[in-house]
Amino acid sequence: MFQDFAALDGISNGRAEIIAGRGSFIESFPLFGYDLHDYEELFNENIELLLKIRESEKVTWKGGHRPAIHNLGVYPRPVQDSLPVWIGSGGTQESAVRAGLLGLPLILAIIGGSPMNFAPIVQLYKKAAAHAGHDVSRLQVGSHSIGFVAEDTERAAEIFFPSTQYGMNKLGKERGWAYYDRSSYDAARHFEGALYVGDPETVARKIIHLRKHVGITRFMMYVPLSTMPHELVMRAIELLGTEVAPRVREEIAKWEAETK
Structure with missing residues (x-):
């Protein structure tokens, strides 16, 4: 490997x-x-x-x-x-402690529920790193999240739902999950949900919230969850890089300057 x-x-x-x-x-x-x-x-x-x-x-x-x-x-x-070697975790305490003790950056797979629930895991990771003598201020915490960006939020939601439903239910059938329907999808799209789907401003605000309240320093968007037209995926990546990322960087830079 x-x-x-x-x-x-x-x-x-x-x-x-x-x-x-x-x-x-x-x-x-x-x-x-x-x-x-x-x-x-x-x-x-x-x-x-x-x-x-x-x-x-x-x-x-x-x-x-x-x-x-x-x-x-x-x-x-x-x-x-x-x-660079990151420790990937679904949010278990064991993985957070392991990453902290090793002094390695941590990636959290935040793909369901409320991302705010991962804040205690991040604190545990930092506590373990400090206990092992590592410089906590230099360690990164990433989020691996599912999302899709389009020019309009409702259009993004409509485009992204079919492939997300298919992917979730294919996995769910193998693993005994509840059926993933439109209500599950829409709940995850809300501001406190784990899906980052919408226009650049909507997605940026959710990422900024994640940085401020969970401590995420690296955001990785997984798009698509299942098969989608290639040109739509490429456009989403383009919007993420040219419109979402600059908004996030600007706001976080101001926030960090104010909190120092």
Whole structure:
């Protein structure tokens, strides 16, 4: 995996980042011959090895779930001096504490319920980081959220609903979730909801609220959840970069200056 991301880092001239998480799906365990009872131990060992590979061209390491490595090189090396590694989490306390103790940035998958519910997780993460002696002011907290941007909020809502409903119900059928209908969708679009769907001003206000009240410093929008016309996806990305992001940066810069 590190080699793949190092190659990607070279192709993109230093823009690659890794988000490493335990995962909410468990189908990979029997596929790779792992025991689900080793869930925590496997992740702890693998993240330790990943960080060792990142830190040094030559690696010496020993664990319990794969053969030891003795002074072997891992190539190619990334363009960046230290390839960014984030800990990805669905919002569990264990993941927040792990990321804090390691001093790694944290990405939260905020895809349902109220994003405000993640504020205590962010505080726990910072507390763990401070306990381990890390500079909390330098750590980033990201949000991985579902959204869509169009010129008009109602148009955005109408365009984005069919693919979102399909994607949610496909996953829900596999995992026993309640049926996802228009009322579920509209509730998630509200200001305190987890869907970032609307015109640039609407989406920007929700992101700013997330920054001020949860402590999110990086926002990642996942669009679309299922299949959509490519040109609509590209337009949403364009609006996110050219209209939403400048609004957010300007408002957050003013807010941070006032609160210092």
